[in-house]
Every structure is written in structure tokens, then in C-alpha cells.
Amino acid sequence: MYLRYLEYLRLVIDHGSFAAAARAGGVTQPAISHGLARLQRHFEAPLFERAGRRQVPTAAALRAALQGQVLAERIGRGAEQPDRTSRRQVWRVGATPSAALVCGPALYEACRQAASARRLELSSADEGRMLAQLQGGELDLVVAPRPRGHPGTGLRSLSLYGIAPLVYARRHHPLARARTLEQLHSADWGIVGPSVSGPVDVLQEAHAVRRMRPPRVAVSCPDYASLLQLVRQTDLLCVLPHPVLLGDAAQAQIVAVPLREGLPRYEMQLFMPARPGRSLKAMVDRLLTRLPPA
Structure with a gap:
């Protein structure tokens, strides 16, 4: 029953x-x-706090949801033994x-x-799920931002x-030259999600800090390619965490909105087991020497 309630918490966050x-x-x-x-009876700290008319999850809620996810996935794996041969x-x-x-x-x-x-073998999911898979031994490494409250x-x-996330719009969008978030209050937004943290949360946080109404999310897309196609052909706005996601084809048609107010920044991190094996450590050392400058 407790796991079910943690799943409800996860659904509300997502x-x-x-x-x-x-x-x-x-x-x-x-x-x-x-x-x-x-x-809530199991926690001293509140799981939700009021922001305007909305109830938003606290850091305690995010920690609880992530810990519940780790526990649920471990139970789901049950007594299965990893295939050591394939892992090598x-x-x-x-x-x-x-x-x-x-x-x-x-x-x-x-x-x-x-x-x-x-x-x-590269795979992608929301940050919390990938870190749970890393903790459970299903992944060797994870490259992702750290979800808020993740232990x-x-x-x-x-x-x-x-x-440094930026807001993007099609080149001739009526709001393409906006300078403040307030000027974007009437816009509809497209997102890729849901996720535990990242561009969507950055946008929500930027509005919350300024005591503004949350942005109106009109479309949730399965990936950035479909999101950019929508932004290119409609009046939707979006947030991209990195300009590399635009690709060469979209750069002529989609532009960054020149806001004076920067969105919250965050760090891309490399996660690994606390005690990596010799081969994994050697691979990480080689990776760090080959990454482009920050």
C-alpha cells in the first residue's frame, strides 16, 4: 500500500x-x-507547498518519489540474476x-x-529512472543533471x-523578440516529458521566483524532434537545455528568444557507482579526456 501511495506521489510530480x-x-x-x-503521515516535512493556486512538491516529496522508484524497481526485478556474460x-x-x-x-x-x-548501448529516460537503474546495476554510467533532492x-x-537553457520560437513568431517572461504570459508551450527535472522545471521555477502564473503547457511530446517540428510550424514556444538539440536544419527557422532574464542554470553530471570496477574506471578516464570544453 505504501508503494502505491509513493506511485501516486510520482504521478503528481510527473x-x-x-x-x-x-x-x-x-x-x-x-x-x-x-x-x-x-x-504525509510518514513524513515530518510537508510533501507539498502552496504556490499561488497550485500545490507544488517540496524537496522532501522529490526525495520520497525517487526513493520509492528505486524500491519499486528493485522489487520488480525480484530474484532475477543479471546476465554476467552479456554485461561483459x-x-x-x-x-x-x-x-x-x-x-x-x-x-x-x-x-x-x-x-x-x-x-x-545508449538509452534515455527521465533522470530519476536512469539513476535508479544505475543504483540497481542495470546501467554502467549515467550522463544527466542531478534531480532535485536525489540522495x-x-x-x-x-x-x-x-x-544554460533558453526559450525558443519560430523565427517570425509574434513573441520572438520578447525581452521578459511577463511578455510571454499568454504563450502556449510545448515540452518533452514528463521528467523529474530539467527544462520544464527550469521554466516553472523561473515563473515561481517572479510570483507569476505557471506557464501554460499545451503539448507534451515524446522527443525533441517532434517538439521542434511543432515549434517550427505553430506558435508554440519551448525551452531547450542545449542548442545542439536544434540541429542544422532547424537553426534557420527557430531562434532563441532574447530574454533579459536568464532561466535557472544547472550542471550536466556524470554518475557512476561509488566503487567502479577497473575497466569502468579506465573508460571514464578516457571519456573525461575526450569531452569537448565546457
Whole structure:
């Protein structure tokens, strides 16, 4: 039952409201509210705080959701034994989409030099899930921002480079020359998500700090390619964590909105087990020498 309530908490964090969480989980909104009220009894710190008319998750809620995810995935694996043979044949690396583009070539070369017979298997999910997979031994490395409140138990991390997210619009968008977030208050936004942290949260945080209404998310896309296609052909705005996601084709049609107010910045980090094996440590050492300058 406790795990179910943690799953309800995760749904609210991922989908932004109790109503959306209920729809995604196939339950009623009162069931979500009841479950979270029961869950709150296990915590001294509040799981939600009011921001305007909305209830937003606290750092304690984010920590609880991530710990619950780790526990649920460990239970789901049950008594399964990892395939040691296949693990010796594959480097399993989780990366966010922008990290895969920025670090992919360096990852490939580092893996090839460390063990030429092992292929590189890149995968992507939200940051919390990838770190849970790393903690559970399903991944060798993760390249991602650290989710807020993540305890990082059993992990070690290195900062790779800074991320300065920007707002983007199609070139002739009526708001393409906006200078403040206030000027964007009427805009509809597209996102890639849901995720535990990253561009969407950066946008929410920027509005919350200025005591503005949350941005209106009109579309949630499965990947950045589909999001950029929508931005290119509609009046949607979006936030990209790194300009590399634009690609050459989109750069002529999609522009950064020149806001005077910077969005919150964060660090791209490399996560690994606290005690990496010799081959993994050798691969990481090679990777760090091959990454482009921050």
C-alpha cells in the first residue's frame, strides 16, 4: 500500500496536478488525495507547498518519489540474476537527449579504447529512472543533471559542463523578440516529458521566483524532434537545455528568444557507482579526456 501511495506521489510530480495524475494512473482524484494524505503521515516535512493556486512538491516529496522508484524497481526485478556474460559484452550508458548528442562521440571512442569488443548501448529516460537503474546495476554510467533532492546513495558524480537553457520560437513568431517572461504570459508551450527535472522545471521555477502564473503547457511530446517540428510550424514556444538539440536544419527557422532574464542554470553530471570496477574506471578516464570544453 505504501508503494502505491509513493506511485501516486510520482504521478503528481510527473503530471503537474492531482487531476492529471489521476487520469494517468487510471484512478479517481479523491483516491490520489487520500493516498497522499496517508503518505504525509510518514513524513515530518510537508510533501507539498502552496504556490499561488497550485500545490507544488517540496524537496522532501522529490526525495520520497525517487526513493520509492528505486524500491519499486528493485522489487520488480525480484530474484532475477543479471546476465554476467552479456554485461561483459556491452557498456550500458543512460543519457539525456542533449547529453547523448554532446557526449556521444566521446563516449563511443572511450568505450572502444577501454574494451574494443564491448559495444556501446545508449538509452534515455527521465533522470530519476536512469539513476535508479544505475543504483540497481542495470546501467554502467549515467550522463544527466542531478534531480532535485536525489540522495545519490551508492553513487559518485562528476560535473561535466554547465547548462544554460533558453526559450525558443519560430523565427517570425509574434513573441520572438520578447525581452521578459511577463511578455510571454499568454504563450502556449510545448515540452518533452514528463521528467523529474530539467527544462520544464527550469521554466516553472523561473515563473515561481517572479510570483507569476505557471506557464501554460499545451503539448507534451515524446522527443525533441517532434517538439521542434511543432515549434517550427505553430506558435508554440519551448525551452531547450542545449542548442545542439536544434540541429542544422532547424537553426534557420527557430531562434532563441532574447530574454533579459536568464532561466535557472544547472550542471550536466556524470554518475557512476561509488566503487567502479577497473575497466569502468579506465573508460571514464578516457571519456573525461575526450569531452569537448565546457
